[in-house]
Amino acid sequence: AQKITQTQPGMFVQEKEAVTLDCTYDTSDQSYGLFWYKQPSSGEMIFLIYQGSYDEQNATEGRYSLNFQKARKSANLVISASQLGDSAMYFCAMREGFMKTSYDKVIFGPGTSLSVIP
Amino acid sequence: DSGVTQTPKHLITATGQRVTLRCSPRSGDLSVYWYQQSLDQGLQFLIQYYNGEERAKGNILERFSAQQFPDLHSELNLSSLELGDSALYFCASSDPALGSGSYEQYFGPGTRLTVT
Numbered sequence: 001a002q003k004i005t006q007t008q009p010g011m012f013v014q015e016k017e018a019v020t021l022d023c024t025y026d027t028s029d030q031s032y033g034l035f036w037y038k039q040p041s042s043g044e045m046i047f048l049i050y051q052g053s054y055d056e057q058n059a060t061e062g063r064y065s066l067n068f069q070k071a072r073k074s075a076n077l078v079i080s081a082s083q084l085g086d087s088a089m090y091f092c093a094m095r096e097g098f099m100k101t102s103y104d105k106v107i108f109g110p111g112t113s114l115s116v117i118p
Numbered sequence: 119d120s121g122v123t124q125t126p127k128h129l130i131t132a133t134g135q136r137v138t139l140r141c142s143p144r145s146g147d148l149s150v151y152w153y154q155q156s157l158d159q160g161l162q163f164l165i166q167y168y169n170g171e172e173r174a175k176g177n178i179l180e181r182f183s184a185q186q187f188p189d190l191h192s193e194l195n196l197s198s199l200e201l202g203d204s205a206l207y208f209c210a211s212s213d214p215a216l217g218s219g220s221y222e223q224y225f226g227p228g229t230r231l232t233v234t
Contacts, residue, residue, distance in 0.1 A: 035223065043206060045225035047120070091161065095223065097174070105174045106151060106210075106223060108161040 003027065004092055004109035011114050013082045020067070021077040021112045023092030029053075032096040034075040036066065039111070040088040048090075051075060082116045089113050121145065122211050122226035130232045136197040139229045143190055143211030149173065150192040151212070151223065152184055156205035167192055168213065199233045206230050 005024045013019040025034065036048040051059045051066045059066040067076040079086055092109040121144035131137055143150050152164040154177075163176035167186035178184075181199075186192040196203060207230075212223040 033222075037225070043230070044227050045208060045210075047222060047224055050222050093223075104166060104168075105163055105176060106166075107163065108153075110160050 003107045004094055006090075006092055006109040006112050008112045009110070011112055013079075013086075013114065013116055015084060015116055015118050016081055018078060018080045019082055019114065021079070021090050021092075021114065023075045023077065023109060025073050025075060025092070025094045027073075027094060027096045029096045032094055034066070034068070035093040035095070035106075036064070036075075036077045037091045037093065037108075038086075038088045039091065040085075045091075049077065079114075084116050084118060087114060087116045120224040120226065122209060122224050124207075124209050124226035124229050126229060127227065128230050128232075130234060131199060132234055133199055133201060135199050135233075136195065137199065137231065139194040139196070139207055139209075139231075141192045141194070141209030141211075141226055143192070143209075144224055147211035147213060147224075148190065149211060149213040150186055150190070151210040152178075152192070152194050153208040153210065154205045155208060155228075156202075159205075161208075164194070196231070201233050204231055204233045 032053045034051045038046045049061045049064045051068045063080045065078045089111045091111045095106045097104045123142045125140045148169045151166045155161045164178040166173040181197050184194045206228045208228045209226045210223045
């Protein structure tokens with residue numbers, strides 16, 4: 001079963017507009033972490049934002065915010081004021097089993113390709 | 119710059135050969151993760167080491183092995199290489215010894231392996 005689902009293989013957004021990239025996850029752990037990464041065409045994986053399962057506030061980092069809805073098991077990434085440099089693949093990931101021997105792992109979703117249009 | 123280093127950046131080798139990929143984690147991080155990213159399989163978790171010990175295993179083939187050394191750098195060994203092993207291999211690190219309690223994970227630039 002898919003643990004991380006990103007239902008939007010490709011998205012387009014106008015420059016300066018906001019965009020939401022969807023992510024849903026599945027875990028039975030109470031303690032877990034959710035991440036978003038950006039992978040531009042150059043290939044590097046850039047850490048964007050992190051949300052812990054016990055964090056009550058939604059995480060924000062500059063133009064990035066994570067819309068965390070724990071009951072719905074969703075962790076959507078919101079990018080405000082899109083820029084041309086935001087064009088990239090975006091991966092949602094989950095770490096569960098934190099520090100539990102043989103269980104601690106990070107699982108990535110299939111990614112969403114975002115294209116910012118001038 | 120994430121602080122995670124990987125060498126080499128590119129590697130071209132022939133089928134049947136063996137290669138070693140090297141990773142140095144961010145200063146103070148105890149965990150090292152290895153991932154394989156190929157076009158058809160996406161980003162696959164291979165294996166995790168924590169402070170020198172294997173912590174978790176993912177979709178790692180028996181032809182692949184890894185270890186983490188006392189200085190916390192890690193090596194991923196790929197043997198009997200096949201065309202399908204061509205991929206981008208990432209190392210990531212997390213879990214600083216003086217932990218903040220967060221699960222953040224930082225990636226190295228990757229090693230692009232081409233098997234011909």
